[in-house]
Amino acid sequence: MSYAIPDTVATKGPFTPMRFEATVEECIVTHGEIPKDLYGGIYRTGPCWKRPTAQGGTPLLAMDGMVQGLVFENGRADFRNRWIRTPKYLLEEKHGRSMFEYSDGGFGDYRDYGYGTVKRTKENAHTPQGTNFINIFPHRGELVASGELGSPPNVIDPITLETKGIVDWAPALTRGIHDQVCFGDGAFCAHPKWDEDSGTLYGWTYGDQKPFVTMHYIHADGSVQSRPLDDAPYNAVAHDIWLTPEWVVMPFQPFIIDAKRNAKGLAVFGWEPDLPVVLALIPRHNLQGEIRWINTDLPPQYVMHTLAANVQGDKLVLDAPVFQEPPFPMENNFSPGDQAALFFSNAASYLGRWTVDLTTGETKAEQLSDLPSEIGKVDQRYYGKGHRYGFQIGGQPKRRGMRMDSLIRNDLDKCTEEVYRIRDDKGLAAVLEGSFAPRTIDAPEGDGYFIVPVAWWGERKGEFQIFDTDDITAGPICKIELPFHMGWTPHGHWMDFRD
Numbered sequence: 230m231s232y233a234i235p236d237t238v239a240t241k242g243p244f245t246p247m248r249f250e251a252t253v254e255e256c257i258v259t260h261g262e263i264p265k266d267l268y269g270g271i272y273r274t275g276p277c278w279k280r281p282t283a284q285g286g287t288p289l290l291a292m293d294g295m296v297q298g299l300v301f302e303n304g305r306a307d308f309r310n311r312w313i314r315t316p317k318y319l320l321e322e323k324h325g326r327s328m329f330e331y332s333d334g335g336f337g338d339y340r341d342y343g344y345g346t347v348k349r350t351k352e353n354a355h356t357p358q359g360t361n362f363i364n365i366f367p368h369r370g371e372l373v374a375s376g377e378l379g380s381p382p383n384v385i386d387p388i389t390l391e392t393k394g395i396v397d398w399a400p401a402l403t404r405g406i407h408d409q410v411c412f413g414d415g416a417f418c419a420h421p422k423w424d425e426d427s428g429t430l431y432g433w434t435y436g437d438q439k440p441f442v443t444m445h446y447i448h449a450d451g452s453v454q455s456r457p458l459d460d461a462p463y464n465a466v467a468h469d470i471w472l473t474p475e476w477v478v479m480p481f482q483p484f485i486i487d488a489k490r491n492a493k494g495l496a497v498f499g500w501e502p503d504l505p506v507v508l509a510l511i512p513r514h515n516l517q518g519e520i521r522w523i524n525t526d527l528p529p530q531y532v533m534h535t536l537a538a539n540v541q542g543d544k545l546v547l548d549a550p551v552f553q554e555p556p557f558p559m560e561n562n563f564s565p566g567d568q569a570a571l572f573f574s575n576a577a578s579y580l581g582r583w584t585v586d587l588t589t590g591e592t593k594a595e596q597l598s599d600l601p602s603e604i605g606k607v608d609q610r611y612y613g614k615g616h617r618y619g620f621q622i623g624g625q626p627k628r629r630g631m632r633m634d635s636l637i638r639n640d641l642d643k644c645t646e647e648v649y650r651i652r653d654d655k656g657l658a659a660v661l662e663g664s665f666a667p668r669t670i671d672a673p674e675g676d677g678y679f680i681v682p683v684a685w686w687g688e689r690k691g692e693f694q695i696f697d698t699d700d701i702t703a704g705p706i707c708k709i710e711l712p713f714h715m716g717w718t719p720h721g722h723w724m725d726f727r728d
Contacts, residue, residue, distance in 0.1 A: 232280055238571055239278070239289040243659035243686050246278040247295065247716035253308040256299070260708035264678060264695070267301040269725040270387055271664045271680045271693070274313065274365040274374050275718030280321070282343070283330040289571065291331055291343025293318050294362030295716060296374055298390050299680075299693055299709070302726075306693075306709050310716075313374050313383055314392035316356045328353045332491040339558035339569035340496040344378055346407055346488050355411040357381070363419040364720040368430050369449060372724065377419040377468070378405045378436075387724055401453035403443045406436045406488045406497075417445070419720070420469040420534070422477075422612045431477050431513065435467035437487040442467050442479065442509075446516055454516045462507045466498065466555075471538035471547050472513070472613040476521075478538060478547065481507040484531050484555045494565070498557050502529035508585065508592075510545075513613065523585055525592040531555045533578070536605035537616035537641055543587045548641055550603045550621065551581030551596070556630065570630070577601040577631040580621070580639065580646075597644050600624075601631035604662035605639075609722065611674050617642050618675030618698075622660050624650075633660050636681055638701050649701045651694065657687025664723040665698075680723070681705075684715050691715030 234240055276292035294313035299306055312318060321328050332345030347358045359379020365372055372385040373396060381399035383392050395413060402415025409415065421432035428449030435442045440457035441464050447453050458479075466486050471478040483504035490497055506527040512518040531552040539546045554561070556576040558569035569575065580598040585591075602623030607616045619639040624632035638647045652658045663681035675698055683692045691711035697703070 234278065235281070235287050237287050238568060239287050239292075242657075243684055243717045244289070244571070245686055245714055245716070247310065247714060248277065248279065250311050251309065251713065253711060256306045256308055256709045256711065258707060259710045261695075261706045263301060263304045263306055263707050263709070265304040266668060267666060267678065268303075268727050269666060269723060270298050270300040271666070271682075271721065271723050272365045272372055272387070273297040273661070273682060273718035273721035274362045275716060276360065276362045277312070277716055279312075280327055282334045283327045284335040286331075286334045286337070286341055288331060288334050288341040288343025291329070291334060292360060292362070294360045294374060294376065296365060296385055296390050297715065297718060297721075298387065300388065308711060309390045311390040311392070313361050313385070315359060315361055315380060315383060317358055317360060317380070320353060320356045324352065328356070329358055332488065333497055336565070338566050339563045340491075340565075342497050344406070344488075344497045345491045349410070357410060357414045358407065359416070364722075366421065366423075366722045367724040368423065368447070369428065369451070375417050375419060378416050379407065381413055381415050382417050398447055398451055398453050401455060402445060403434045403455070403457075404436055404438070405434055406486060418467070422470060422472040423609075424613055425610050431470070431472060433467060433470075433479070435465070435486075437464045437489070441465070444477070444511060444516060456516050458509060458511075458520070460520070460522060461509070463504055468533060469535045471535045473538045473540055473545070474513070474613055474615070475540070476513055477511040478545070479509040479511060480532060481509065482531050483529050496559050498555070498559055500554055500559055500561055502554070504529075506530070523590055523592065525583075525585075527583060527592055527594050529554075530581070530594060534603065534605055536580070536619045536621070536639075537607055539615045539641070545585040545587055547583040547585070548597070548619065549581065550578035550605060551594070552576050552578040573603060573633055574628070574630040576629060577626055578603050598646060600637065600646065600648070601626055602637050603631075603633070604720075606663060606665055608665050608667065608674050608677075610667060616674065620663060620665060620679050622662060622681075623648075635660070636663065636679065636696060636701055638679075638698065647700075647702050649696070649704060651681065651683060656685065659684040659686060659717060661718055662720055664721060666723045667725070670725065670727045682715065682718065684717060686714050689714045
C-alpha cells in the first residue's frame with residue numbers, strides 16, 4: 230500500500246523521515262582528515278515514519294525505529310542505517326499495514342504521543358507495541374536499542390546493524406505502563422549507565438502503577454538483579470539517572486505519566502508542580518541494601534537528561550540542564566485542537582546544579598550558565614567515577630524554547646564553558662546530540678574527540694563533524710558528508726573497538 234507523507238510537525242523539517250536503508254562506504258570527507266586513531270563507531274537511533282497508524286495518525290513515539298552507525302577504522306568511515314526489526318515492525322511488514330490503534334493516536338492534536346495503550350485484536354494480541362528508537366548503547370560487545378516503555382530492547386550488530394532479536398535478559402524485565410502480552414514483554418529505560426570495568430549495566434523499568442520503578446542491574450554474564458522501589462513516591466517519568474561510586478541516584482520529579490489520562494481527554498504526560506522532588510540513593514554494589522530517600526525542598530524543576538555526578542566530602546553534587554517545566558506539550562499550555570512544536574521549541578533549559586548535604590539531607594539548586602543547553606554527554610568510561618568535563622548542544626533563547634546551534638564544552642570544576650557555533654541563522658539544520666570518543670583507550674577523562682551529527686534538512690544532506698577536545702573553539706577538525714537527509718535521532722553512543 231502506498232501513502233503520502235503527512236504534513237505534520239512530526240514528519241517535516243528536521244523530522245522528515247528517511248524511509249530507506251543505506252550503505253555508504255568510504256564516506257566523503259569535505260574538510261580536514263579523519264583521525265587515524267579513531268577505531269569504533271558512533272551509533273544513533275530515532276523514530277522514522279513508515280506508514281500511518283490504524284487511525285491514520287502520525288504520533289512521533291509510535292513510529293518505527295531507525296538505527297544509524299558511522300564506523301571508523303584507519304582514517305576511513307562507513308555509514309549504514311537500518312530499520313529496527315521489532316516484533317511490531319515484523320508484524321506490520323507481514324500484513325503490509327499498521328496493526329495498532331492507540332489510545333493517544335486519534336486526538337489529532339498535541340495529545341497524540343503514541344505511548345498510550347493499544348487496542349488488542351486477534352492479529353496483534355501477543356505483539357509488543359514498542360519501537361525501540363529512544364537510545365542505543367554498547368553492552369557485552371553488542372549494541373542495545375531501547376524504547377523505554379513499549380517493549381524489551383533489541384540487540385543490534387555493530388557492523389551490519391542487523392537486528393539480532395530481543396535481549397536474552399528480557400524475561401527478567403517488568404511491566405512498564407502497558408500490560409505484558411507475551412513472555413519476555415517487559416520494558417527498559419532510555420538512559421542506563423554502566424561500569425566499563427565490571428560490565429554491569431544499571432537500568433530500570435518505570436510505569437504508572439505501583440511500585441512505579443523497578444531497578445534492574447544487568448551483569449556481564451547476563452544475570453540480572455532486580456528490586457522494586459516499594460517506597461517510590463509517585464508515577465514520575467523516570468527518564469534518566471546519575472551514577473556515583475556508591476549510588477544510582479534516581480530523581481522523582483513532578484513530570485508524571487499515566488495511561489489512564491487518555492480516557493479523560495488528556496495527554497499521557499502531566500506536570501504537577503505541587504509534587505515534591507524526591508531523590509532515591511540506591512546502592513550500586515548491594516541492590517538489596519538500604520535505599521536513602523532525600524525529600525528535597527527543591528523548586529518544581531525538571532531534569533530530562535543528567536550530565537555529571539560528583540561526591541565532594543559530605544556533598545553530593547548533581548549537574549544537569551534544568552527546565553522550569555518539561556518541554557512537552559500538555560494541558561497547562563495547550564488546548565484541544567492545538568498543534569504543538571516538539572521538544573526544545575517548547576521550553577529552555579540551563580545548566581544547573583543540585584547539591585545534597587549527605588549529613589543533613591538539605592538540598593539547594595543553582596544555575597551555572599546563562600546559555601540554554603541540553604542533551605549533555607560525558608566520557609562514558611567514567612560513568613560512576615566522577616566527571617570534570619561535559620559536552621552539550623545549546624544556543625540562544627527562542628520564543629518559549631531555545632535554538633540548538635552550538636557545541637558547548639563544560640569544565641564543571643571551574644564552572645566555565647567553551648562554545649563553538651555550528652550553524653548560523655541562515656542554515657536549516659538540526660544539530661543533534663553528539664558522542665565522546667577517547668583519543669586512546671587509556672586517555673585521561675575528556676581527552677579525545679567529540680562527534681556531532683548535523684542534519685542539514687534544508688539541503689537534504691547529512692554531516693558528522695569531529696572536534697578535538699583540546700580546543701573545540703577552533704572548529705571541527707573533520708567534516709564527513711552524507712548525500713541525503715539523515716533524519717532526526719534523539720540519542721546514541723560511541724562504541725570503542727580498541728579493547
